[in-house]
Amino acid sequence: MRWGAMRCLYGSGWSVRLKALAVDWLIWTYLPAAALYYFRGAIAGLPYGRWLYGASIPVGLLMAILLQALGTSVGERVAGLVSEVPADTVGFALRRPWYRTQVGLTVALVCLITLVLGWRITQINLYNVFTRADRMANMTDRLLRPYWPALGALVEKMIETIFLALMATVIAIPIAILVSFFAARNLMHRVTAPYGTLAVGFVFAVGGAWLASRLVDWALAPLAATAIDVVLVRGVSKPLLMLVGLVAGAILGGRTMRHLIESGRHGATHGAVVLVTAVLGAMAAYVLSSFVAMVGYAASWAIFVRELSPWPYVVLAVGAVAGTGVGWRKSAGDSFPLGQVVYTVVRFILNATRSIEPFVWALVFVTWFRLGPFPGMVALMVHSIASLGKLYSEQIESIESGPLEAVRATGANELQTVVYAVVPQIVPPFIAFTIYRWDINVRMSTIIGLVGGGGIGQLLFQYQNLGQWRSVSVAVILIVAVVMTLDYLSARVRERII
Amino acid sequence: MLEIRHLTKVYEGGVRALEDVSLTVDEGEFLVVIGLSGSGKSTLMRCINRLVEPTGGQVLYRGIDVTAASPEELRRIRRRIAMVFQHFNLVRRSTVLTNVLSGRLGYVNPWASLLHRFPPQEVQRAMQNLERVGIAEKAYARADTLSGGQQQRVGIARALMQEPELILADEPVSALDPATSHGVLRHLEAINRDDGITVICNLHFLDLARRYGTRIVALKEGRLIFDGKPAEVDRGWFREIYGQEAEEVGVS
Known part of the structure; x- marks a missing residue:
């Protein structure tokens, strides 16, 4: 059993050792900090709540040193100081499956904690997804019955949109x-x-x-x-x-x-x-x-x-x-x-x-x-x-x-x-990049109307604000049709030139 | 004609590619430079026209100091020295004719050339050079549709467009099969013999060097270790240049 990362720091390859220590420290600071952040509501209420997050830093360092002493640190493996393959194997050395390696397990732990934290932070709420579906009924019904007479005004705006993108790109x-x-x-x-x-x-x-x-x-x-x-x-x-x-x-x-x-x-x-x-x-x-x-x-x-x-x-x-x-x-x-x-x-x-x-x-x-x-x-x-x-x-x-x-x-x-x-x-x-950019600009120009930039986006958001979902439906159909056509045409052009 | 004095090149990281190389080249010679890969042959070539900046030493071309030349002077010197490359270095998407005409860029009006407008006599000259190397029929083909040997011949035609006084050939045949190699080297030999253009050529195979060179120079680990006639490179020298383990391989 080797003792102490500190002793090894004075050995040869100290910059490698330092890198290993840094990796471990980073991981073991992140894990407690992320876990704490999960309960950020409760911690904000505590008198010295903020300091708790700061406490992860020394905890991380201690964990890093401890793990390096015990020989089970990820940092050492990342820095190449320790290998999962036994040193006396000759020829084909079968790699251990990921769930039996230090690096694999630690990465899995980090991913798990990050996902759980992410779930909390982005406030994923599956309950709402399934129980509020009935509120969509009215809107969906209207979206599925397009009000075609709105097409007239929309076509003019669509032309404006296409030229917007064209001029900008050109x-x-x-x-x-x-x-x-x-x-x-x-x-x-x-x-x-x-x-x-x-x-x-x-x-x-x-x-x-x-x-x-x-x-x-x-x-x-x-x-x-x-x-x-x-x-x-x-x-x-x-x-x-x-x-x-x-x-x-x-x-x-x-x-x-x-x-x-x-x-x-x-x-x-x-x-x-x-x-x-x-x-x-x-x-x-x-x-x-x-x-x-x-x-x-x-x-x-x-x-x-x-x-x-x-x-x-x-x-x-x-x-x-x-x-x-x-x-x-x-x-x-x-x-x-x-x-x-x-x-x-x-x-x-x-x-x-x-x-x-x-x-x-x-x-x-x-x-x-x-x-x-x-x-x-x-x-x-x-x-x-x-x-x-x-x-x-x-x-x-x-x-x-x-x-x-x-x-x-x-x-x-x-x-x-x-x-x-x-x-x-x-x-x-x-040419390939230009066509790529043209595609993006066309899609962007359909919504830039939201901030007053003209084009079909203006009408789209206007209808949405007034609750005229049937007209929104026509607008969306028009946008999809035009964008898909332009995408297809530009892909063909790109094929021919390259 | 060309004088290289105490040329040294140290690359970043400490690699000493050339170590105090001194050499004189006379007009009309077909000088062959041989040596192991990494012995500094390519570096030597590129230091002559300053595609690579030497760390020390001087290169004197017809009395003009190439190493201390200003950018203007350097361009004027470069257009008199043509170069042929191992990997042909043609612009793939351009036609053969455009590639050959680009050899004349040092001489034509710069603004006209930016619009790809060359005087008709230059286009004539380009076609003549293509005929001389035997691929006039490929003039309008895209350069990457040609075989290796054909591409190298385009490279030679491009070099001829400069009406050079010196041709530097950096391993021109290393990427080609034996028969094509002979074809390309025969073109260079004809140019050297008939037009009186000096040729400095890097080669890997000794029998090619013996067959085409009028003088051989050998580099080992950046130093010049042999300078003499082709016939003087006997077995002993061969071992010296290429190492004790080396065996001579023929391409004839």
Whole structure:
């Protein structure tokens, strides 16, 4: 009988031992905590109820140590320290059936407790299922007698629904394709840029955007500020020109810097880098502290400065110093992993956007634009871009690298390599994913009307609210018929193309 | 023409693929590199056109330092060096013609090429190269419908499109049967002899090396251990390069 996990921690392979201990501890903290949670009603009434849950943690640790000492711990088996097969068996070693192994039994116990707890938490109530069936009689009767005259209004809404999904998908596709290249690790990780070029390019870009914004304002100054067309022109041209200014500034700054670096003016270039990183550091500090002030104390930077001065300036100074520290150690020519940063940022934005269902997006857009199919379409579009972007980029990451290497070896530039080696390999999966997304959007668009997103959902929920089950029935039949047809057609299209 | 000075490559994780390899290649040679799998042959090939970044040392191509070249310069160097791969590395879903034309990407107008528009003389040249390797009739077939030998010939046609001064062939026949291997190597031999293009070729089988090479170089565990004429690789050297247990297998 071996004694104590503690002693073994000092033996060889301590990280493996630690992993084994962690697994056991986790399991034996979860089990009592879950068991306690089953009785959460009663525990909430007790004076120190919450502490009981916390007590599972030391209990778990004790159990873990005890079981490891007795040699019957799951963690050890998971970490590979103990094997269920006796060491002296040669050749075929029959595995013991799961119910006779430690891991099997423990997993079964965990599953059982989790299921029981789940039953309680989701309030499964079979009594209601069987005894309240008679309340359905009225509704069921009406659902089974569709009121066909309602079809007229419904068909128009159905057409709106189909186009909602179509427009959302079609507009999302090119944007998602563009975004997906920036979220593909194998393409992005090769992209680097020198610190100097980035620093100065950034400054010039911001300057360019600001200049462009001023330009638009100056050009439109003499015109009436509230006339519809002026608002539209300003609204469209300002962001566009700012983008142009941004890009032009970046290119100009980058070229200038590259010229300076190549002509060997190390002092100037290094100085530029340090200055920019100092300013960026201060800006980052400002943004971070504003965020903290806002979230933690419901204050803004202005209040922060007024109430707590001189601390805010200290924060800015710290940021500037940190920035300088980063900038000092790098010379202007050192390469910054721009691609990796872009990849991480884009991936994060895509994941966050995907986590928010179109329903929620629709709520946002309905407030911004007005009720109707437009916000619904934009909501579906935004979610589709994120989802398609992720799917496309995963495809790009899984292409064969051989043809990529071959095209690169002929002296092709990055863009040519992408067009000739990447694109042909990803076309079939792209089409498959697009059709998949189209299916989802069609189904989503039938219900996005609930939050004001237009389409047949609006009518459906309206009928439901008024208790007009016979019309609901017609709507549901129509939805099912259309969705099933579209599903079938898209499956056939997919077959033909792949 | 090509000078490799003290080339070293250490992969992440500490694997020392190349250890201080120095080598000079003259114009018009058919240099064969032999050695066990994992001895660094592929790494050496890929360091020459910097598909793999060397950890140390220099590669000088016609006096230009490849290892220190900027991305622009590197592309200009790469288009003069063609490469043929073990697994053919064709774009499967594209046609044979598109695959061959992609060899010319370093020379044509980049914007036109993005729209798959090549000048007619390039398309002519592509068809001529396909005829030279004997598969002109497959020009519009999808690349993955071809057999191994045919795909490798497409690879050679693609290499010829670059009008290269040097061809790097990384185990071009390892995935092919003996008869097809001879066919492919005969094409390379003809290109070397008739066009004067230098060829550096990795091979597994010694009698292929003896039959086609004008000079043999052997790698063992990343180091260059033999540099000489094919006839000089006798039994002793064979054991040295491939290990004491090795037996010579013929493909003739």
